[in-house]
Amino acid sequence: MVLEVCAYNIASCIIAGKAGAGRIELCVNPLEGGITPSFGLIEYVAEYVPIPAFPMIRPRGGSYVYDTHELAIMKKDILRCRDMGCKGIATGIQLPDGRLDADNMKRLVEWAYPMQVTCHKAFDVTPDAFAALDVLIAAGVSRVLTSGLRKTALEGADLLRQLVATADGRIVIMPGGSVRSSNIAQLAAATGAVEFHSSGILSMAMGQVANEDEVRKMVNELK
Template identity: 35%
Template sequence: MILEVPVFTVEAALIAASAGAHRLELCSDFAEGGTTPSAGMLQFLKSKLDIPIFVMIRPRGGDFVYSNEEIEVMERDIHLLDKLGADGFVFGVLNENAQVDFQKNARLLTAAKRKPCTFHRAFDLTPDPLESLNRIQEIGFQRILSSGGAPTVSEGWEVLLKLISLAADQVIVMPGGGSKPEHASELKSKGMLKEIHASCKSERPSQSIFKKSDMSFSIPEERFHQVLSVNPQLVARFLQVMN
């Protein structure tokens, strides 16, 4: 049973690993829901940590319908980050009708060679989760990150249970999006827990003392003075349930 923690900062990654997370999903830009992180960040973390790091491959925020030029950027990112030690990749491409785009996803899987790939929560935008599950299996992904087609795992719980059951051993359906220790506990009791994705996020105040009252950036001032991190106690609660 694997606990995957998505991380957006070096601090969060180091804390999550120290607290016992089994795998990290490395991303940039929390406000956009995760985009491709820097090469330097991956290289640094691979020099410090010995747990697998899967890397988000997403060239921008917004929808998951990508141009051929964006797909080429994603391929190049995969090649570069592969050389720096990425253990797997996380991406998902949809067509204009929100269906899984077979050809573009296949291109990215080819770029990833044989490293494991996760189809991320773009899955939850598709109109028919069962059809999407079959299509993603057919393309060759190892796992799907999903909240059951709903905003959170709690809201999509019944659909998630059905997807996990239908996927069986063909592909891992990994709950993610507001996951709680209680979700892991229920899945374990049903014999359905393989992997779960939980941010266990927290924020700490910035160490910056000086604040300029007449200056602001594109995010609310209260967020600007917070640093995204991970709550090690919450990681421990998940692990206690899973062990």
């Protein structure tokens, strides 16, 4: 099983690597829900952290509906990440009606190849989780980060279990949303998922930095 740590800074990346996490979702600006990090940060993490980091490709906060200018910026960011040797990215695009944008999701995957593509929590504001899952599978997306369309993954556990069964190995369903060492084993048992996503942050007073003991506990719970 794999724990992915959502890291907003280099400190959390280093902690994730030391504590045994399998992957990092790399972004900045948590108040906006995460946006694209600087290329300096991406490069530094690649040099000094021993696990893969998937940069978030999201040009701004707010909705996941993008115009042609924003899409062009996303393409440039994706190609730069690919040229830098990143193993994957996290991204997502919606239509104005809330459905995932099937055509542009395919374009994102094509631009990213051979990097893996994770659909971030744009999935959780779609009107139909199973229709959205079909879009992602058809586009060639590798995994989807979701709380089961609820505020927390524990609240969405029933839908997460259904999504795992429907995916049937065609795409990874990665629960995220208030995932902690106190509930990660319960989530694994309830959903059948094999990858999980958490910031590992226990206190905002620590400046959005993951707690190393908490990350290590989650890793151990998954063993």
